[in-house]
Structures are given as C-alpha cells and as structure tokens.
Amino acid sequence: MSARLTQRQRALQKFIEILVNLKGQMCGLGIPLVAAFENIGKENTGGVWSDIFMQCSSIMKERNINAGEAWKKALENNKNIYLDECDYEQLWDFGERLGKSDRLNQEKVLELEKEKLTIMEKKAREVAETRGKLYRSLGALTGAAVVILLI
Amino acid sequence: MERTKNNRCFEELFQLYLPERIRCAVANIQESYISDLEELRIRAGFPLMGVFSGYDCFITPDGRLTGDSSHALTVTLDELNNLFYSLCEHSVYAYQEDIKRGFITLRGGHRAGICGTVVYQGEEITGIRDISSVNIRLSRQLKGCADGLIDSIIRNKCDIYNTLILSPPRCGKTTLLRDIARHISQGSSNFRGLRTAVIDERSEIAANYKGIPQNDLGPRTDILNGCRKKDGIEIALRGMSPHVIIVDELGDQKDAEAIKMAWNAGVRIIATAHAFSLEDFKGRFGVGQLASQNGFERIILLGMNDGERWVRVMDANGNELDFLNQNDWLSHDFYRLHSNRTEVVSQADTEAACTSKIYRDTC
Known part of the structure; x- marks a missing residue:
C-alpha cells in the first residue's frame, strides 16, 4: 500500500516533467502531436509514461483520430500505473484539449495542466508521507504480532 | 504510366485525410475522371464538388458526376471539421502559420485552401475559425512542360x-x-x-x-x-x-x-x-x-x-x-470531359484545362 502511494506520487511528478518537454516540442518547435508523443515515448526519461506516449502516437497515426481519443485509449491500455480514478479523469480531460487550438492557447492548456498536476502531486506526496508511515507502522506491528503468536 | 502513378498518389491522399463518406464517394469516381480531377471542394452543408479539367461537377454518394446539386453528397459540418483537423494532423498549432495564410501544404505537394471566419489581432491575421469550406487542390508536376522554351x-x-x-x-x-x-x-x-x-x-x-x-x-x-x-x-x-x-x-x-x-x-x-x-x-x-x-x-x-x-x-x-x-x-485540341449525363463539356477555357493538356502531351 505504501509503495503504491509513492509510485502514484512519482508518476505524477514524472508527468509534470514530461509536460515541460511537451510544451517545448509543441509551442517552441511546432512539432505535431504524433511526432511529439513519439519523441517523448522514445526518450528514456519518460519512465512509466513512455509506453503510453508511444502508444498514443501509434494510435493517432494508424486510426487517424484526434489526440483526445487516442490518449484515452492509450491510458485505458495502461491501467497498471498506480493512479487514482480522479487522476485518470483529469488526464482524459487534458487529452481532449490537445491539438485543437493555436500555440498560445495550447501553451495555456499545458500551463494549466501543470498547475493542476502540481497540486495533485503535492497532495499525493503528503498522503504518501502520512499514510505511508501509517501503513509501514501497521505492517511492522502486524509482523510483531505474528512473531509473538508463533512464539 | 504517369497518370496511374498520380491516381495512386491521390488514393493515398484521400485515404489519409478524407472523412469516410467523402472518401467512398471519391473512391467510386471513374478512374479516367480521377485523372482529370484538379480540385475537391468541400463546404459544410453544401454538395461535394470536384473540378475536373477546369469544370465543376457535383459528386454523388456513389461517385457519379452530375450537374444537379440535389443528387450530390451533402457534406456535414462534423465531416468538414474532422477533415480540417485531419489536414492539420490533429495539431492546429503546428499549422497555424499556414492557416493564417489560408492554406495547408499536404504530403505530395497538394494543398488545402481554407475558408472560415478570419480572426484579426490589430492589423494582423492570427487565424481562421469556424471553418466553412476546404478546397483540396491536387498537385501534378508536369515534367517536361518547359522543354520547348x-x-x-x-x-x-x-x-x-x-x-x-x-x-x-x-x-x-x-x-x-x-x-x-x-x-x-x-x-x-x-x-x-x-x-x-x-x-x-x-x-x-x-x-x-x-x-x-x-x-x-x-x-x-x-x-x-x-x-x-x-x-x-x-x-x-x-x-x-x-x-x-x-x-x-x-x-x-x-x-x-x-x-x-x-x-x-x-x-x-x-x-x-x-x-x-x-x-x-x-x-x-x-x-x-x-x-x-x-x-x-x-x-x-x-x-x-x-x-x-x-x-x-x-x-x-x-x-x-x-x-x-x-x-x-x-x-x-479541345479537351472533352463526359459527365455522367453524357453531356460533353465542350471548350476548355481555363488554365486548368491547358495544364491538363500539357500533361497529356508530355506523358
């Protein structure tokens, strides 16, 4: 349980880093989403998100569908990331807004998403610290109880 | 030979960008007419139209060419929007400079002209919103058309x-x-x-x-x-x-x-x-x-x-x-195009026809 909370926090943190990269590719270099997603997917720094971005790029390319739909499908295919349901909903909404407006607007979309995720990540960190400590203590107590019972 | 190659390029283009109903209609157009297709005009709420060697023809859902717009495939706003996003590779921001100029260059050198509501910021055009029509202009490089001069x-x-x-x-x-x-x-x-x-x-x-x-x-x-x-x-x-x-x-x-x-x-x-x-x-x-x-x-x-x-x-x-x-x-010689109603389009009076003529001559 404790590990799951930590992994969620790390996944969100990694996604914030990826957003900075995505912003550079989209708003700085004007790279279309298919290529930008592929670039992120290929980079080793994507962590758990690499596969999702890679898949999203492939889905967009093969089915000629918009980023929102492709992003949702890619996320659904990769439910193994320790995210809460509300995290997924937030990410789906984010995907829906990608690619549909000019650079200035896309920049705002990415900034807004970064702010939201930063808040979520902060909360996730707090939860991981408090509940993680609790779960670890409970684990230790349970272990001790089992040992006592065995003796 | 060159024509078949061109037709294949167009098929790829249509496959890549066109919404399904429009793609099916265009795919059903007789191959000899496709060779003369120069523009595909797609307007929301209006019949699908093609320009064949300079002449406008409406296209029916089963790919027949007609002069009667009531028989033609009517394009929906959703289809037009999907087409627009597809032309932009679902990344409008990446094509915003092109959009400002009113067209997007496509793979193969083809071009999609765009109409809609032009957005200004001060004196400068910053974009086009509420896209109302797209004109896909098919490009054919006429190698050899300058040989004579x-x-x-x-x-x-x-x-x-x-x-x-x-x-x-x-x-x-x-x-x-x-x-x-x-x-x-x-x-x-x-x-x-x-x-x-x-x-x-x-x-x-x-x-x-x-x-x-x-x-x-x-x-x-x-x-x-x-x-x-x-x-x-x-x-x-x-x-x-x-x-x-x-x-x-x-x-x-x-x-x-x-x-x-x-x-x-x-x-x-x-x-x-x-x-x-x-x-x-x-x-x-x-x-x-x-x-x-x-x-x-x-x-x-x-x-x-x-x-x-x-x-x-x-x-x-x-x-x-x-x-x-x-x-x-x-x-x-006069370039003739037989429409579905066996109407003979008589005299070529546009550049498109002359371009197509050079094309035939050089091939």
Whole structure:
C-alpha cells in the first residue's frame, strides 16, 4: 500500500516533467502531436509514461483520430500505473484539449495542466508521507504480532 | 504510366485525410475522371464538388458526376471539421502559420485552401475559425512542360537570361517555373546545371512537406520555404551563393528592390508575375520598372484564347523571338470531359484545362 502511494506520487511528478518537454516540442518547435508523443515515448526519461506516449502516437497515426481519443485509449491500455480514478479523469480531460487550438492557447492548456498536476502531486506526496508511515507502522506491528503468536 | 502513378498518389491522399463518406464517394469516381480531377471542394452543408479539367461537377454518394446539386453528397459540418483537423494532423498549432495564410501544404505537394471566419489581432491575421469550406487542390508536376522554351532562356553553356514569366491568373506560370527550375538545376548535354535557389514564399514551387520537397526541382536546388521574397533573396545571396534565384509572383516595391539587389550581386533571376501583357506589367507600380529598365532579358507570356493556349517568348524590348512560334510546341485540341449525363463539356477555357493538356502531351 505504501509503495503504491509513492509510485502514484512519482508518476505524477514524472508527468509534470514530461509536460515541460511537451510544451517545448509543441509551442517552441511546432512539432505535431504524433511526432511529439513519439519523441517523448522514445526518450528514456519518460519512465512509466513512455509506453503510453508511444502508444498514443501509434494510435493517432494508424486510426487517424484526434489526440483526445487516442490518449484515452492509450491510458485505458495502461491501467497498471498506480493512479487514482480522479487522476485518470483529469488526464482524459487534458487529452481532449490537445491539438485543437493555436500555440498560445495550447501553451495555456499545458500551463494549466501543470498547475493542476502540481497540486495533485503535492497532495499525493503528503498522503504518501502520512499514510505511508501509517501503513509501514501497521505492517511492522502486524509482523510483531505474528512473531509473538508463533512464539 | 504517369497518370496511374498520380491516381495512386491521390488514393493515398484521400485515404489519409478524407472523412469516410467523402472518401467512398471519391473512391467510386471513374478512374479516367480521377485523372482529370484538379480540385475537391468541400463546404459544410453544401454538395461535394470536384473540378475536373477546369469544370465543376457535383459528386454523388456513389461517385457519379452530375450537374444537379440535389443528387450530390451533402457534406456535414462534423465531416468538414474532422477533415480540417485531419489536414492539420490533429495539431492546429503546428499549422497555424499556414492557416493564417489560408492554406495547408499536404504530403505530395497538394494543398488545402481554407475558408472560415478570419480572426484579426490589430492589423494582423492570427487565424481562421469556424471553418466553412476546404478546397483540396491536387498537385501534378508536369515534367517536361518547359522543354520547348528552355533553349530560349539559356544564354550559353553556363549562363541564362534573366527571365520573367507573365500571364493572367491560373495560366500555368508556377507549373512552368517549376519545370524551368528543374531544367536549370539539372542541366543537359548543352547546358551545365547551375546552383539554384528557390524562394518559395507560398510553398507552391517545391511544395515542401516537413522539409522534403515534394516536387523535383533538380539536384542543385536549395529551397527557402515560406520565406518572403525580399528576405529569401537576401538569405540566399548571403548563405547559398546561387547562380540563379527563382521567385514566384512579384508584387510590390520590396520585391523589386530585392531583385535589383540580386542583379547587383551578379545573380540571374527567373520570376513570374500576374499580367496580361508586357505593357500591363510595365505599368505596375514598383515592379514594372524591372521590365522597362531592360532588367529582364527574356519575357515569356502565357495566355488562353478560345481554349487555345499560346506562349510567346520575347526579348526585353517586346520583340517576339522568331525561333519559338506560338503553339508549335503545343498542338492543341479541345479537351472533352463526359459527365455522367453524357453531356460533353465542350471548350476548355481555363488554365486548368491547358495544364491538363500539357500533361497529356508530355506523358
């Protein structure tokens, strides 16, 4: 349980880093989403998100569908990331807004998403610290109880 | 052979971009008509229309061509929006510069013109919203269409004349310019190819798609894509040391100054401009002086008269050069297109038809 909370926090943190990269590719270099997603997917720094971005790029390319739909499908295919349901909903909404407006607007979309995720990540960190400590203590107590019972 | 290849390219294009219903309708058009398809006009709430060798025909859901719009496939707003996003690769921001200019260059050198509500910020167009129509213009490079007049612009084995191509709109100036660029860059048995820089302000000449020219402009050609003529000429002179600079559609005083700058640097210029005659061009404010001061040494005038295409090559003083008579390199017959109603479209009176004619002749 404790590990799951930590992994969620790390996944969100990694996604914030990826957003900075995505912003550079989209708003700085004007790279279309298919290529930008592929670039992120290929980079080793994507962590758990690499596969999702890679898949999203492939889905967009093969089915000629918009980023929102492709992003949702890619996320659904990769439910193994320790995210809460509300995290997924937030990410789906984010995907829906990608690619549909000019650079200035896309920049705002990415900034807004970064702010939201930063808040979520902060909360996730707090939860991981408090509940993680609790779960670890409970684990230790349970272990001790089992040992006592065995003796 | 070339036609089949072109049709295959179009199939790929349609497959890649068109919404399903429109794709099916276009896929069902008889292959011989597809060869003559020049434009596909898609308007929200209106019938699907194709331009075949200069003539408008509506397209029914099963791919028949008709003059009756009530039988045609009516395009929905959703389909149009999907098409627009598809043309932008679902990344509007990546194409915003193109959209501002009103068109998107597609793979294969084709082009999609866009209409909608233009958004201004101050004096500058910042975008187009509420897209209402898309015009997909199919590009065909007519290799060899300049064969008959290339000798007239070659000065000697390693030099050419400054040349200006004049014609009314849609008479094939850019098509001709593209082939001249290819000839000059490639060279031939009696002419050494020259380093050529193409300033492709509207991505029409090379039709660059993601940095790769979709048209063959020869092995010695550098392309400055989407660059204003004035800036492009300066950049080319500074960095690429070309022998020849090629520009399309001279318009204002700044273009004229840039051309003079190139001449001062000893670079030859081949350019086009909209004009009905040399006198018409000479009267233009700004660029007109380029012809009147004997700057351009060869003037190529293109035109159409009752479906007959004519080409005149003149010297700087407007004297017709006797080694190239009109129409001797372009025997012309009327181009006929049988519509679904077996109506014979009689006389070709547009450039599109003349372009298609050259195409057939050269293939």
